[in-house]
Amino acid sequence: xxKFLAVGAILAAxxxxxxxxxxxxxxxxxxxxxxxxxxxGHNGSYFGFVEVNDNNEWKGLDIDLCRALTTAILGDPxxxxxxxxxxxxxxxxxQSGDVDLIIKATGWTMGRDTEQGLQFSLPYFFGxxxxxxxxxxxxxxxxxxxGGTICVEAGTTIERLVANYLQTxxxxxxxxxxxxxxxxxxxxxANRCDAFAAWGPFLAVLRATEIDNPDAHVILGDxxxxxxxxxxxxxxxxxxxxxxxxxxAALLIAxxxxxxxxxxxxxxxxxxxxxxxxxxxxxxGMGERLGMRDSWAREMIAAVGNFGEIYDRNLxxxxxxxxxxxxxxxxxxxxxxxxxxxx
Amino acid sequence: MTAAEQLRARARYRRLGIxxxxxxxxxxxxxxxxxxxQYNLTRLNMTSGFAxxxxxTGWNYSFSLVERSINxxxxxxxxxxxxNTLFVGFICIITTTIFGFLIGTLRDAxxxxxxxxxxxxxxxxxxxxxxLQAIFLYAILIHLGGPRQAVSFGDVAFLSxxxxxxxxxxVTPTVAVAILLASLGLGIGLILAxxxxxxxxxxxxxxxxxxxxxxxxxxxxxxxxILSIPVLQGLRFSGxxxxxxxxxxxxxxxxxxxxxxxxxxVRGGLAQVPRGLVEAGQALGLxxxxxxxxxxxxxxxxxxIPPLGNQWIFMMKATTIGIAIGFSDLFYIxxxxxxxxxxxxxxxxxxMLTFLAINYSIAIFTNWLNARLKLKEH
Numbered sequence: 001x002x003k004f005l006a007v008g009a010i011l012a013a014x015x016x017x018x019x020x021x022x023x024x025x026x027x028x029x030x031x032x033x034x035x036x037x038x039x040x041g042h043n044g045s046y047f048g049f050v051e052v053n054d055n056n057e058w059k060g061l062d063i064d065l066c067r068a069l070t071t072a073i074l075g076d077p078x079x080x081x082x083x084x085x086x087x088x089x090x091x092x093x094x095q096s097g098d099v100d101l102i103i104k105a106t107g108w109t110m111g112r113d114t115e116q117g118l119q120f121s122l123p124y125f126f127g128x129x130x131x132x133x134x135x136x137x138x139x140x141x142x143x144x145x146x147g148g149t150i151c152v153e154a155g156t157t158i159e160r161l162v163a164n165y166l167q168t169x170x171x172x173x174x175x176x177x178x179x180x181x182x183x184x185x186x187x188x189x190a191n192r193c194d195a196f197a198a199w200g201p202f203l204a205v206l207r208a209t210e211i212d213n214p215d216a217h218v219i220l221g222d223x224x225x226x227x228x229x230x231x232x233x234x235x236x237x238x239x240x241x242x243x244x245x246x247x248x249a250a251l252l253i254a255x256x257x258x259x260x261x262x263x264x265x266x267x268x269x270x271x272x273x274x275x276x277x278x279x280x281x282x283x284x285g286m287g288e289r290l291g292m293r294d295s296w297a298r299e300m301i302a303a304v305g306n307f308g309e310i311y312d313r314n315l316x317x318x319x320x321x322x323x324x325x326x327x328x329x330x331x332x333x334x335x336x337x338x339x340x341x342x343x
Numbered sequence: 344m345t346a347a348e349q350l351r352a353r354a355r356y357r358r359l360g361i362x363x364x365x366x367x368x369x370x371x372x373x374x375x376x377x378x379x380x381q382y383n384l385t386r387l388n389m390t391s392g393f394a395x396x397x398x399x400t401g402w403n404y405s406f407s408l409v410e411r412s413i414n415x416x417x418x419x420x421x422x423x424x425x426x427n428t429l430f431v432g433f434i435c436i437i438t439t440t441i442f443g444f445l446i447g448t449l450r451d452a453x454x455x456x457x458x459x460x461x462x463x464x465x466x467x468x469x470x471x472x473x474x475l476q477a478i479f480l481y482a483i484l485i486h487l488g489g490p491r492q493a494v495s496f497g498d499v500a501f502l503s504x505x506x507x508x509x510x511x512x513x514v515t516p517t518v519a520v521a522i523l524l525a526s527l528g529l530g531i532g533l534i535l536a537x538x539x540x541x542x543x544x545x546x547x548x549x550x551x552x553x554x555x556x557x558x559x560x561x562x563x564x565x566x567x568x569i570l571s572i573p574v575l576q577g578l579r580f581s582g583x584x585x586x587x588x589x590x591x592x593x594x595x596x597x598x599x600x601x602x603x604x605x606x607x608x609v610r611g612g613l614a615q616v617p618r619g620l621v622e623a624g625q626a627l628g629l630x631x632x633x634x635x636x637x638x639x640x641x642x643x644x645x646x647x648i649p650p651l652g653n654q655w656i657f658m659m660k661a662t663t664i665g666i667a668i669g670f671s672d673l674f675y676i677x678x679x680x681x682x683x684x685x686x687x688x689x690x691x692x693x694x695m696l697t698f699l700a701i702n703y704s705i706a707i708f709t710n711w712l713n714a715r716l717k718l719k720e721h
Contacts, residue, residue: 134489147579149505154675155682160401163413174579175403176589176669179678187669192485192504192588 024291025239027100031073039066040090040102041082047205048315048323049105050082058082061314062103065124065231065248068304069103072247072296077303091116094234101244105199107157107227117235121244123228124307126327126336129161130200131220132207137194142171142222148194149174153184157227162197165224185210195220199227201315201323208321226327243290245340250297252339253279254306256330261305268298275342307337380688395684396421402683404671406587408520417680424676425697431593431672432659432701438598439658440651443605448635450610461606469603474664477596481668484588490579499572501580507591508573511584512559522558526551589670597661601654608650612643644716652709656702673697 031037041058045051049060067077083099090102095117105127106112108120131150133139142165150166152159154177166173176193178184188196189211196203200219207214231244254260257276259267264280271277278285280298287294304310308330315323329335384391396418403413407423408430415423449461468476485504487494493503501508512519529550533543559569573583616639624634665672677694681687 147576147581149579154669154679159403159679160683163401163403167413174405174587176405176587177403177679178669179666179675183667183669186482187485190482190485190504191489194489 025237027237027240037070037080038099039080039082040099040104041084043084043086048321064304064310065103068300069247071300071303102232106232108230118232119235121231122248123230124248125229126226127199127201128223128225128227129158131195131197132203133195133218135216135218141220145195146171150195151184151188151193152177152197154179158197161224204323205321249339251307254301255308261302264301395686405589405669406671424673428662428673431662434594435597435658436655439601439605442602444609446606447609451613465603465606468599473600474667477664480596481592484592506588507586508580509584510570510572513563513567513571514559518562522555589668593665593670601658604654612647613639615646616642648713656705
């Protein structure tokens with residue numbers, strides 16, 4: 001009898017399995033029970049990505065992506081909590097469940113993907129190491145820095161990238177590295193070094209806002225690397241990775257199709273093509289396959305806009321930093337961002 | 344067996360028992376810590392061991408006495424860190440001892456203005472944390488401006504926010520290190536040969552200078568002078584000796600701080616010299632300099648050496664603040680190697696053993712010096 005029951009249970013389980021695959025992710029379930037999404041913040045401001053404004057509110061590209069995900073899961077962009085974390089704290093905090101995911105200028109590396117037990121979403125941003133030099137030196141590329149001194153933050157991937165690049169290009173130089181970012185910045189500004197090596201977007205933002213006279217500093221043309229920036233999640237919840245990937249995909253598709261926060265309701269009412277209809281939930285399919293509401297993408301775009309709007313607001317033309325989109329544009333506009341196929 | 348013998352035997356067993364328990368508890372604690380670390384490393388899938396020492400580092404750092412490249416293995420890079428720490432440590436020990444004696448003597452002097460100045464110095468530099476002094480000094484120095492704005496001293500020496508440029512002998516850094524080592528060897532030889540202090544110093548100084556000049560004459564590049572003078576070329580100075588500003592700031596701040604402590608040790612030692620001895624010197628009509636060098640200092644040294652040895656050990660440990668101002672001492676190199684390789688436990692262990700070995704050597708030297716200077720009649 002018990003044998004029969006056991007066989008029956010296994011049969012039932014195997015029959016139920018196809019439906020289980022479409023079922024909700026564990027993490028999403030926890031988020032819904034909690035009623036809040038826990039996102040990663042920064043210990044201070046990482047300008048353009050995760051920063052605190054004068055009213056003590058978080059803003060930035062990464063914060064907006066967190067708000068987008070919050071809307072997708074919980075239907076309200078404000079139902080999230082930003083947990084301030086230093087760079088070193090972010091992975092332990094994710095592993096111990098202090099945050100649900102990390103969206104914070106985090107590069108996809110092999111070590112993180114394997115040894116650290118993480119999994120990454122689609123890359124949503126590309127930025128690499130670059131050099132910024134004092135303008136009065138009259139240099140425009142790294143080769144002209146021969147004989148100069150370069151400052152860099154100790155113990156980072158940038159440190160190795162720069163050393164590697166300068167050796168490849170055979171540029172003779174001295175290197176001074178500092179443990180603290182503040183020490184590094186003040187040493188560069190005090191002219192201890194001719195050039196400052198860091199993540200390109202960070203240099204651009206620093207130059208635009210934190211330095212008294214932006215024209216006195218030049219970001220050199222050399223691209224030392226291109227790091228894919230992606231959201232990091234705990235290994236083992238594939239369904240959650242699907243949710244985050246399609247959140248990013250929906251933002252990109254919306255930009256491709258010209259759907260903005262202003263016209264989203266109109267587009268949903270009279271979709272110009274089947275892709276838009278499916279994306280905005282006018283046709284079923286968008287929600288069920290992820291275990292969410294059909295209208296999640298429409299609500300999300302209404303709350304935060306498409307990817308282009310998010311970029312322009314935080315880094316691009318509507319922000320103080322005025323960063324060109326460059327690589328971070330849609331493939332159809334000369335960038336490298338693309339969405340998977342919405343079928 | 345008498346009752347007394349029985350009691351004595353029992354006391355001995357008790358002592359042995361307590362010792363045995365202590366040994367077992369210590370062994371268990373060490374074993375527990377090691378297995379616990381091993382278990383956790385395996386659980387977290389982290390690799391342990393010293394294989395990483397043979398891997399190339401791929402990163403650069405600010406200062407090295409010998410040739411280096413980013414392809415060097417971790418072991419060689421750590422060795423350079425050790426050289427840098429020893430280099431800064433020994434320079435600081437020497438400068439601190441000289442300045443400390445000078446200021447300590449002034450503290451003991453009867454001239455009120457000198458005495459007051461020395462007291463102010465000691466109170467200021469002894470009571471501000473070393474790391475704060477180092478960062479403050481470094482911040483001032485780097486704001487001096489780039490090489491093109493350098494302060495010139497007669498067009499042969501320059502000071503800028505990048506470093507101090509001095510005219511030097513026209514030899515490669517490796518030869519310079521060899522000369523320094525030879526000079527150190529000569530000094531040790533003279534101490535072992537028990538030459539008198541002033542004579543020994545004269546021979547050491549003369550010998551070192553002669554060696555350096557000879558090396559420069561023989562080993563200088565074809566067709567160039569003995570002296571190499573710094574000249575501004577493009578983004579930096581070339582020629583001469585270039586002392587990076589980090590090294591300069593580190594040595595200066597450790598010297599200023601350490602001298603204040605040594606001065607107090609010296610003052611204490613001088614104050615312990617019995618008045619009668621000084622008065623005896625005065626009665627013999629000895630000059631004040633003679634009384635200082637032949638009576639006070641030799642007598643005071645006996646109480647100065649043991650605390651001075653502690654101070655020397657402290658100087659060596661103080662080099663670790665180099666990390667705060669970007670100087671690549673052993674601690675800096677180790678911390679960077681930890682970030683880049685992830686081998687935390689192994690690197691910390693190496694760092695601790697190295698410092699233990701350096702400082703234990705200094706302690707042995709101090710004990711030897713103390714034993715040698717002890718009054719034999721006592």
